[in-house]
Amino acid sequence: MGVLVRFIYEVRPGRLLDFMAKLQEAASPKFTSEVMPESIKLFRNSVPGPDTEHVILHIEYKDMAAYGARTDFEINNGAWRELFAAKMDSPERLLSVEILTELR
Secondary structure, X not given: OOEEEEEEEEEOOOOHHHHHXXXXXXXXXXXXXXXXXXXXXXXXXXXXXXXXXXXXXXXXXXOHHHHHHHHHHXXXXXXXXHHOOOOOOOOEEEEEEEEEEOOO
């Protein structure tokens, strides 16, 4: 059963490129694990306009076991934790996380 993890971030004004660079680093080979997501999609609200401050990241996994394996990798990887640690100068602030399982 598919699992969709939905992260909603508030990106500070003028910092979208910094946040995108952080996501590019997260996608680099140094963060490749044995189990990887099936798809990753990034969205923003179309209304009120392109400069809206919320960015929505959808990450899809094959099942809950795959999600758990990837989460364990991230928790146990110091460089990953440092990359996404909440800091005063971070370009983004995590607002919410939803873990959704597919109904069949």
